[in-house]
Amino acid sequence: MSLPLATPDTDISLWLAQQTDKSLLRFLTCGSVDDGKSTLIGRLLYDSQLILDDQLASLKKESHNRTVGEEGIDFSLLVDGLTAEREQGITIDVAYRFFSTDQRKFIVADTPGHEQYTRNMATGASNADLALVLIDARKGVLTQTRRHSFILSLIGVKHVVLVVNKIDLMGYDEATFDRIVAEYRAFAAPLGFKTLAAIPVSALRGDNILAKSDRTPWFDGTPLVPYLETIEVAEDRTLGKLRFPVQWVNRPNLDFRGFSGTVASGIVAVGDEVLIASSRKPAVVKRIVTMDGDLQRAVAGQAVTLVLDREVDISRGDMLSHAGETPEFSNQFQARVVWMSEEPAFPGRSYLLKLGTQLVPATITDLKFRTNVNTLEQTAATKVDLNEVATVTIATDKPIAFDAYASNALTGGFILVDRITNATLGAGTIEFGLRRAQNLTYQSFDVNREVRAQMKGQSPKIVWFTGLSGSGKSSIANLLEKRLTADGRHAYILDGDNVRHGLNRDLGFTEAARVENIRRVAEVAKLMADAGLIVLVSFISPFENERRLAREIAGDIDFVEVYVDTPLEVCEARDPKGLYKRARAGEIKNFTGIDSPFEPPSTPDLVLHGGEEEPVELSDKLHGWLKF
Amino acid sequence: MRRGLKPYQHTANSSAAAVWDGVYSRVTSASLTHLQSLEAESIAILREVAASFERPVMMYSIGKDSSVLLHLARKAFFPSKIPFPLLHVNTTWKFREMIAFRDAMAEKHGFDLISHTNPEGLANGINPFDHGSSRFTDIMKTQALRQALDAGRYDAAIGGARRDEEKSRAKERIFSHRNASHAWDPKNQRPELWRVFNTRLNPGESMRVFPISNWTELDVWTYIYSEGIELPTLYYAKERPVVERSGTLIMVDDERFRLEPGEAPQQEMVRFRTLGDYPLTGAIRSSAATLPEIIMEMQASRTSEREGRLIDSDSVGSMEKKKQEGYF
Incomplete structure (x- = not known):
């Protein structure tokens, strides 16, 4: 009953090989409602010839009574998915879009610049390698540009493309572009971006999207799509220290006991001695099991099942590492949190904290300060409101294994969950563990x-x-x-x-x-x-x-x-x-x-x-x- | 046997070292390929479901996305068997080959299969001819699904939906929360950061989980190709008896099909891009009889996948409405 596979002709095979071997780039777009973000994404889909006939027909029908480009289409309609949003004319949530070129597959997180910007941007940024920061050429660098850039640095997005949109409305003026770019570079210098490119575009008219535009002869950089196709963003996570969070204990019968999970960073090989974070007990990797056969090594990003050489107590939530390169294991740390709920965060209140596969009750023990996302000013606070960013210390009911977010996002990022409604209330990035907790042992009196x-x-x-x-x-x-x-x-x-x-x-x-x-x-x-x-x-x-x-x-x-x-x-x-x-x-x-x-x-x-x-x-x- | 290039396929008889060489040369140069990343992401999601919920279930619709999901689930839990049952909502109007394929798969891979049909719908003889596609779909699919989920007290239902299928799906979470009446509230979705999924539920609530959210149709096809995943033959072109109704080719799969006066099935070379209830599923004229040919044809085609499904064309936002009512 299986599909008969043809004797493939070489062209098809080569083409398929190319499809399967493409790399993946996840990026997000940020900018305000009027900067033309949705129009830009719509343009990318259109220019990548991903808009199909039936979609184009329904699009033209829906574009009636709206601002349209030269093609007679309101591109933003392609990406604004929900009815309520279409009616209000704004984007209110994160939407994921897909397009690909011969080099790469792209996953785009479209995040709104309007309501709930911090919450949605942080969500979109958490899985992105790169961000497009949109600027309206007529308006230049605004407060919200600074806000978006701060959130990018908070979540650790390392690569930024400054897209100066609507350059057509400024008569394709070089001086305008240069002024905006200089201002942004000066502002962004302390935010720690690894790369920062600036491109003058018109999303509506297609300038500098796929190819260099004749209307900006002064621009000597790379157009947007070729830039996205070639930029090297993949942090080589295989070079990091081994982190293997145990997700599921694989026990089909009494003769097999494996630990399933995804390698978060580093490389694990058969014969490696690994240490269990919670018990500090060692074991040796005996097999790396997959359905396609055993592997000799598994690298960051691969989902595998490890079999160890001895009976050790390991359950979901444990983390395996190499000896000498262990994660922190503590019940106190300092973190930055982005609050995402109408219900404010209060020190002393108990939440559930989920980090990787670990889930523990946790309390914000100290609210050090709140950071104003517009001015970056730090002020004292007694609570954290929706869309605010604060630096806090957190205590968990039992020790957990983690790393600083800056060194490993997958073992340093966590969410906080309400213990009654189970809503996701906030997200946090760990700055450093507080060793105090480990050293402070209660003196044991004879009189107890x-x-x-x-x-x-x-x-x-x-x-x-x-x-x-x-x-x-x-x-x-x-x-x-x-x-x-x-x-x-x-x-x-x-x-x-x-x-x-x-x-x-x-x-x-x-x-x-x-x-x-x-x-x-x-x-x-x-x-x-x-x-x-x-x-x-x-x-x-x-x-x-x-x-x-x-x-x-x-x-x-x-x-x-x-x-x-x-x-x-x-x-x-x-x-x-x-x-x-x-x-x-x-x-x-x-x-x-x-x-x-x-x-x-x-x-x-x-x-x-x-x-x-x-x-x-x-x-x-x-x-x-x-x-x- | 397949010849020519075999992109990164691991086969049972190749040595582990050889497999490793192939993978390693890629990961050291940059990272995993996009299909390897997608596969690993989906496997992690499936494991998270098994580890976090008490009574998970996987929707099995027998189509290509379900077939990919089944393959991923086998990989996720190997050498264990899939630790949850597969649920098929049977409207009784599926292509006959789909049911045969389903049973063969259950036999071959040893998973628990639950088939559910809405008993009232069955007793009342609800069918797509007399009751119209939207009423039929509501009773035999949406309501039947709710019945099955309630009866099994499932707290997580895994589905094969993708974000690229339709606009309202683009904002769907991977772990999508449903209230006690299975409804989706698009304005009150939980934010999803990194790979940390909030799987917590209150009594009566449930989760819909979409492990292949980030896959596109092309990803699904190239994965099927490189992994050699079995599919029903309905996906590739063959001479089949069809009638043409308002521009849509419908296959006459059994004697229940009601022919109009003067209408007679014609033998045509057709195939299906999606599988469902045969009277509601449009075929396309095609000569693509192999997987590479299908992929090539798909790349060249200019219509989107869901066009063959008649339920989406009612009105703008129709899928969103259906989801709020509990449709998958």
Whole structure:
């Protein structure tokens, strides 16, 4: 049933050989809506004769009522894919386009210059080797040109082509072109681009796209397409240090155990001794398995399966390297993050971090500064908003293997994921690992938590009450404390009154301050429990993320989340401190339940219904349920 | 046996060292060729699915893109078998040869095959003649797919769509998130950076995964050629019984085909550029009976691949609408 393969005539064979042996260049285009980015890409597709008859026909139909070039076609229609975008006349997302010449295949990421520019540009740039920076010859270097160039340097794009478009509208003037290029070169000098070429073009009229234009006789450089065909951008990743992130453990039967993954950099050969990043244990590569037969060596970019000479504990997320050339292995590092979500980033909040095949909970521990993408100015900040770039330190729950992004993008770039919605919130590039974390080992005292707890005859724990103001948290906690004291146990209540007035009196009620409030309370609770106490924490703590953070801070200490679930109407009717009245009157802002949300716990350890039973009954119930 | 140039093909009987020499001379000069890069990228995506999801499934439509996907999946997990089932949504109107080919492939490569047909559609006799292409497609394809995905509680469905196929696909993610009712929200897509894919889901949500997103039609054909991948013979020219309706050549594949009064099937040399439901799939007149000839003909042709599929020509943005409703 397979296709009969002809005795190929040599021409076809040669042509096919050429097709399969082409190299690949991934580039992105950046520029604003009016710079003619989509028109340029449309022009590249058109000139590469990739627009087919039926597409051309529908294109001409759609070009009605739009600005068209000499061919009667609005080229931007070729690349603006989604209906909403066509209606608004702007590009709002990253679109991928493909064209090829005899030399190369090209994958173009078309990123918008309008809304959400930082987010989309960073996305497009992350897989690009080269960028076209478009400039409207009539306008010259603008703020957004600088912004785009900064993001390129942030993501590490090393090759830039400055495309000075609409040169036709400036009468193909050499002086205009020279002035723009000189200004851009001066600005871009500190951004560390390896190559920077400048080409005067008219995307609409096709000047200097495929061939040199007669209308710019003064231009002595290479036209755009020939330049893209010949520029050497491939960093020889085979020359780098070996990084083999284990993606999938390949175990078809008891006799075969292999580790599947893609070589991120370097070369691995049969007989090499490799080191496992997490355990630092060595092993020797016995086989490199592929369906096409075993290989002697595998190089950066190849997807293979390694078989080692001995039984070692390796799972998905581990990284293999050569001894003496190991990646960093730490739980703290400094990074730059690009924030991509409407929900801002706050220090202290817990996220999931994915780097290569590693996935771990992580927290932004310090927000060092925010970089203004327009002026490159660095300013202090308490949060990172959508499309902002900040330099932060991050701590992960367990150590991970990584490299500085500058030395290896595949082992130094990561994303941050929301722990509840699972949305991708931001992306980061690691600057360097913080060795502090490795060197700081907690002094091990002879007197430890167990000893202290035994002295008190109890098992320490944190009982975390969450619920609306007026739900009965404090009443229940007070009754429980009395009961425990009567039992001869040692307990202590942490609540808003004794913490807000002292330890946390510098904190207000903004979202960032609330996160910090909870973090400090959780740390204090942990110290108290470590001292052997039963800690009763009574805080509204309205956000799931912060409660999760508190639980994580508690570590191996027994942590019990008690949700005092009392309906808002009941709480508001009680209004013990008159706060609801004032919130309703607009005198208090950000009041939970009124103009600030309460996220009910999804998996509380115990729910107490404050609207149905009295605090005495509820505290008895809780006392009976808890084990001391 | 193929003679002449064999671009970078590794064959079972060639020695590992010889294979290595071929690869190595290229990678040291620059990097992998574009087909080698695409292959490795797709394999990594397939492995990521197997490692990250509890119940993945791979869509198998028997066409050339599916055949490439199947080949890539075999490579990705070798020597293990493909660790997830293949799902075929059978409208009961596929070319007969497609079903035979499908079963032969399942037998040969030992993968789990699940075939699903919409039972209500079947009971109500939904067919492309009485119910029109869009209603038929909705019931027997879109709804059937949802039924199959729900029934299997699959959290990831792998498909062979490519970004170069159609404009709305150009912005599709490789890991494309779907809500609990399988709908796609083009304004709320997760950004995809580097090769780091966010595979996290909430209960009821699912992921559509497109490992050959970055391949073009030409890449698919040259890969089929260099890897010697088996395809149904419908792809190459042969004398077949066809009728011509409003400019489209339809093959009369079985007795269910309704001939108009006075209409009689003619034997013509035709082949198919895409495979699907035979009454809805246009053939092209061609003499290309070998793979190189097909590729040459494709390069010379001036119409795009999806033109043969009748569902796309309804209106501007029709594919986007279908995707929002859950079409693959």
